[in-house]
Amino acid sequence: DTAVSQTPKYLVTQMGNDKSIKCEQNLGHDTMYWYKQDSKKFLKIMFSYNNKELIINETVPNRFSPKSPDKAHLNLHINSLELGDSAVYFCASSQDFQGTASYNEQFFGPGTRLTVL
Amino acid sequence: GENVEQHPSTLSVQEGDSAVIKCTYSDSASNYFPWYKQELGKGPQLIIDIRSNVGEKKDQRIAVTLNKTAKHFSLHITETQPEDSAVYFCAAHLYNQGGKLIFGQGTELSVKP
Numbered sequence A: 001d002t003a004v005s006q007t008p009k010y011l012v013t014q015m016g017n018d019k020s021i022k023c024e025q026n027l028g029h030d031t032m033y034w035y036k037q038d039s040k041k042f043l044k045i046m047f048s049y050n051n052k053e054l055i056i057n058e059t060v061p062n063r064f065s066p067k068s069p070d071k072a073h074l075n076l077h078i079n080s081l082e083l084g085d086s087a088v089y090f091c092a093s094s095q096d097f098q099g100t101a102s103y104n105e106q107f108f109g110p111g112t113r114l115t116v117l
Numbered sequence B: 001g002e003n004v005e006q007h008p009s010t011l012s013v014q015e016g017d018s019a020v021i022k023c024t025y026s027d028s029a030s031n032y033f034p035w036y037k038q039e040l041g042k043g044p045q046l047i048i049d050i051r052s053n054v055g056e057k058k059d060q061r062i063a064v065t066l067n068k069t070a071k072h073f074s075l076h077i078t079e080t081q082p083e084d085s086a087v088y089f090c091a092a093h094l095y096n097q098g099g100k101l102i103f104g105q106g107t108e109l110s111v112k113p
Helices: none
Strands: A004-007 A010-013 A019-025 A031-037 A043-050 A053-057 A064-070 A073-078 A087-094 A112-116 B004-007 B010-014 B019-025 B030-038 B045-051 B056-059 B062-067 B072-077 B086-094 B100-103 B107-112
Touching: A004 A087, A010 A019, A019 A031, A019 A087, A019 A112, A031 A073, A043 A064, A043 A073, A043 B100, A073 A087, B004 B086, B010 B019, B019 B030, B019 B086, B019 B107, B030 B062, B030 B100, B045 B056, B045 B062, B072 B086
Parallel strands: A010 A112, B010 B107
Antiparallel strands: A004 A019, A019 A073, A031 A043, A031 A087, A043 A053, A064 A073, A087 A112, B004 B019, B019 B072, B030 B045, B030 B086, B056 B062, B062 B072, B086 B100, B086 B107
């Protein structure tokens, strides 16, 4: 069974289009994340949600809008796609995020490679 | 702001040799340090982690050490095998910032048979 799944795996689209990437986890976790991996393989947090509530929003353009219909799903919608949005997007989940000194292993999905032409 | 520096960016070793990857973090609020292995076309997979109250942890051929005073942590892989070839990332967890993981730049490890 896949713990964290993403669809689609590949997404090729034209500049200016709107697209969505879906993520689902079957681990029963409360916290989900979106990361962006650029062409140099650098991984950077974009958003996190805990039980459908936004926790982290890292200076991401407002063209990116995460949506969490329930705690098992965190989708990423991107409006007016730009060339610079081309990257691999990873969804991850953890049991919790905790504001106190607690630790939470993050499990990553297989990634979605977005190519904007 | 918070930052994790990782070295080297590429590492090539002969099968059976050891490999060491080093990371330095900046934020004292970091309390948990995972290491991820990313194979081509796949997502990062956790291979080992260490908590801030522990100095060393070992799991078969891999070990991690942490020096909180110097803000250094390292990954050691012994008896390397070709299947260890991948990109390795260190990360620092910020418990006071929503559990954010700050990643190092990655090390591309190549193990030659």
